[in-house]
Structure formats: structure tokens, C-alpha cells
Amino acid sequence: MNTKNLYQRASVLIALGLACCLPARAADDALFRELGGQPGIDKIVADLLPIVLADARINAFFQKADMPKLGVLLAEQFCQLAGGPCVYSGRDMVSAHDQMGVKAAHFSALAEDLQIAMETSKISSAASNQLIAKLAPLKRAVVR
Numbered sequence: 001m002n003t004k005n006l007y008q009r010a011s012v013l014i015a016l017g018l019a020c021c022l023p024a025r026a027a028d029d030a031l032f033r034e035l036g037g038q039p040g041i042d043k044i045v046a047d048l049l050p051i052v053l054a055d056a057r058i059n060a061f062f063q064k065a066d067m068p069k070l071g072v073l074l075a076e077q078f079c080q081l082a083g084g085p086c087v088y089s090g091r092d093m094v095s096a097h098d099q100m101g102v103k104a105a106h107f108s109a110l111a112e113d114l115q116i117a118m119e120t121s122k123i124s125s126a127a128s129n130q131l132i133a134k135l136a137p138l139k140r141a142v143v144r
């Protein structure tokens with residue numbers, strides 16, 4: 001193969017590579033960016049924890065909880081779910097909520113509290129709904 005052909009082939013491969021992967025990458029972390037990146041997510045979680053502790057529907061669950069640790073792990077988890085560059089380092093959702101007796105109504109209450117925390121940060125309702133939708137599949141592991 002001559003040099004010109006080689007260049008042509010290389011540029012086709014590069015174009016294909018860009019077409020396949022670049023938009024996907026950008027779209028993948030779109031939610032993370034809409035939530036304000038890591039500082040935005042940290043603020044959402046910092047706002048969420050006092051809302052949860054003031055919520056009589058669910059605050060009994062958190063009486064003995066290590067709230068600072070929970071905040072760190074929730075921020076990691078939200079970041080990862082939103083396509084950000086984090087790796088959640090906590091327990092899996094079944095182990096973390098085992099024997100707690102969390103019911104569907106408790107799950108909905110927490111989701112509502114999270115929505116309020118996101119409103120406080122002026123997160124768009126589209127982005128807010130997307131994060132809630134990412135959490136919805138975890139319900140089966142949390143509610144037993």
C-alpha cells in the first residue's frame with residue numbers, strides 16, 4: 001500500500017473513531033455537567049441530608065447513621081450514576097439497606113427530598129428527573 005492510501009485509510013479510521021466515540025462521551029457526562037459537576041453534586045447532597053433529617057416520614061432510619069460518611073458515599077454514587085469521573089466506593093445497595101425495612105413510601109419520600117435539594121440548587125427539572133430516573137432501578141435493592 002502506498003503512503004497516500006495509508007494516510008487515507010488512517011483518516012477514515014480516525015473519522016470513524018471520532019464519530020463513534022466523541023459524541024457518546026460528551027453525551028455520557030451531560031447529566032453530570034448539568035448537575036454542576038462535582039461541586040454541584042456535593043452541594044445537592046449537603047442540602048439533601050438536613051432535609052432528610054427533618055423529614056418525619058423517614059428520619060427515624062437515620063438516627064444512628066454516620067451522616068458525613070453517607071454524604072461522601074451518596075456524592076460518589078450520584079456522580080457515577082450521572083456519568084461523572086467517580087467510582088462509588090460504598091457497599092452495594094442490598095447490603096447497605098439489609099434488614100432496615102425500607103418500604104416504597106420511604107423510597108418515594110427520599111426521592112422527593114432529593115428533588116427539593118436539586119430545586120434549591122436551581123437544577124433544571126429535566127436534569128432532576130434524569131437523576132431520579134437513574135435512581136429508580138435501585139428501588140428493588142433498597143426496598144425489601
Ligand code: HEM
Nearest residue numbers: 058061062065066073074090091096106107110135138142
Ligand atoms: C435510591 C435511593 C437510595 C440510595 C441511592 C441510597 C444510597 C445509600 C448509600 C450510598 C449508603 C451508604 C452505603 C455504605 O455505607 O456503604 C446508604 C446507607 C443508608 N441508607 Fe440509603 N439509599 C437510598 C434509599 C434509602 C432510603 C429510602 C432509606 C430510608 C428511608 C435509606 C436509608 C439508609 C440508611 C439508614 C443507611 C445507613 C447509614 C449508616 O449506617 O451510616 N436509604 N444509602
